[in-house]
Amino acid sequence: MQLKPILLFYLLLLTTSLHAQNAYVDSLLNWLQKNQQRDTQRVITTHKLSYRLSEINAARSWTYARETELLANQLGFKKGECLANINYAILEAVEGNYKNSADYYLKAIQLASSIRFTRGLSISYNNIGENYIRLKEYDKALEYLQKAFVLNDSIQELRGQAINLENMGSIQFTRKDYSGALNYWNKGFDLAKRSKDPNILSLLHVDFAKYYTEIRNFSKAFAELHIADSIASLHHEVYYQILSYKAFANVYEKIDKPDSAILFLHKALHATRSLGNKNEECDIYNQIATNFESRRIYDSGMYYLRKHKELSDTVLSDKNFAHLAFIQTRYETQIKDEENRRLKHLQVSQKKEIKEKNWLLIASAVALCLAFLSIFLIYLSYKDKKHNLELHEQKNASEYRQQLTELEVKSLRSQMNPHFIFNSLNSIRNYIIKNEPHIASNYLAQFASLMRKILDASQQSYIYIDEEMEMLKLYLELELMRFSQRFEYSITLEPEIEQANYKIPSMVLQPFIENAIWHGLLNKENGHGVLSIHFKEFEKDDNRIICVITDNGIGRAKSAELKNSLKQHQSKGLQITGERLLRLSHGEIAQPIEFEDLHDENGEACGTKVTIHLPIA
Secondary structure (H helix, E strand, O other): OOOOOHHHHHEEEEEHHHOOOOOOHHHHHHHHHHHHOOOHHHHHHHHHHHHHHHOOOHHHHHHHHHHHHHHHHHHHOOHHHHHHHHHHHHHHHOOOOHHHHHHHHHHHHHHHHHOHHHHHHHHHHHHHHHHHHHHOOHHHHHHHHHHHHHHHOOOOOHHHHHHHHHHHHHHHHHHHOOOHHHHHHHHHHHHHHHHHHHHHHHHHHHHHHHHHHHHHOHHHHHHHHOOOOOOOOHHHHHHHHHHHHHHHHHHHHOOOOOOHHHHHHHHHHHHHHOOOOHHHHHHHHHHHHHHHHHOHHHHHHHHHHHHHHHHHHHHHHHHHHHHHHHHHHHHHHHHHHHHHHHHHHEEEHHHHHHOOHHHHHHHHHHHHHHHHHHHHHHHHHHHHHHOOOOOOOHHHHHHHHHHHHHHHHHHHHHHHOOHHHHHHHHHHHHHOOOHHHHHHHHHHHHHHHHHHHHHHHOEEEEEEEHHHHHHHHHHHHHHHHOOOOEEEEEEOOOHHHHHHEEEEEOOOHHEEEEEEHHHHHHHOOOOOOEEEEEEEEEOOOOOOOEEEEEEOOOOHHHHHHHHHHHHHHHHHHHHHHHHHHHHHHHOOOOEEEEEEEOOOOOEEEEEEEEEEEEEEE
């Protein structure tokens, strides 16, 4: 597909419109270079650097957060210690470690309370609210955001109040309460203007554009986005330009102008590269892939989907390395501090002993030194044993994670059965040969969607049950098309499960369904095949649910006699799934898979029933 002339023009224009460096970050770095004094002002500056770099460069952000904490500890600067813990909490949340993030916010709140640092409390409460937004626990998020707003109001912190209101509005927007969202954003906008913060103003104009997009007032949406982009561009805030570009793309998608949407997504992509923000770059690749997929340009869609997957793995690896380096540095520093304190204490004792001339005191000092040496040796022995135990536990945990990852990869290979892929492509080819392009197109679209969902699910150990059902339906519809509606199926959920929308292990159920179709239903000679998939609660355990898969096929005994060519592949897939379920349940589910042969009143085989115990997250 050739780009339109205007698209080419704007892509060429990008190289002159974006600024590679963030002016605010550069100003902070220049200040640190010129001012080498290790004082409280340096603590505040390194904190600001860590905060701003948290969305740009995780490794550098961890470094400056650690420098903030170390210098604050040396100076006895409690406010700096509080800000360092806030930085740690933000970085943990960026990496999805919400439990660690909560622990750091708790430390920050305790420090802020001890010195009556109201701004530290309000920042912590606001960011805890943002964590709950990411976890989709909106009531808890509103509770903490309102606490933050009250504190900011008490100290007349206008920018903080504007941020609180923007987050509250985002929650209402997510809940589709658009008038409620607009009310919060209007209040936040007035405070943002009074605080003269360009970033919050730019963000709120993007929010207004989202509102006008939803009510289909696209002219106002574009007007708001032009203002947002102008503010961000004027202040060289590339990150906020990226947000406006993505919003532009969304509006163009809504008015069915995918070429214009692609233009702005490419502008956003170029900006993220100049900024070095791999998280945003990864997300934009996914949006571009979705755009091409919606237009059935599958080759381009698959290209950007692969770029998204590759960068997603890289971002995860970079974050892990940055976090590991931080933990290692902190551990080594802690050991050095303890050693210094111990040596200092020993020096004080020795000086006191030298001053004392009395032989009795000298003898007591010698005895004390011997006792201290014994305790020290015992401590070293204990420390060595503890360290070895920790290494052993880490090794076991690493082996467990590796085995679980290998099982997930094997599960993905099982789900992406090469026989199924080959047969699907062959079916598409047959439809084309028969001059049935409409059927071939529909089949190809469903096949591409299924492959995409399987790749997305492969990145997660658990997915929501409704996402698993979508994959199963896509797979079953493809099999129905291939086999000329030779069977019918139903998927049912108990009301409690449907309301809860649990997370279950990804890529677990499809091998059992494929087994039922190929070995049971397709070999059935009399009557129409019926496949039933039913999700229900397990009364004896709140930590699992049950999926019952029932077919009215020929039964396992007769299927074994036929020596189906897929038997070896499927048996491996079922074995892998069983081992994976055992590990995910940490051994609490002793027998996760149960098979039952069904018989009619004459004792003849009339199908198979499989009960699968699924741990829930």
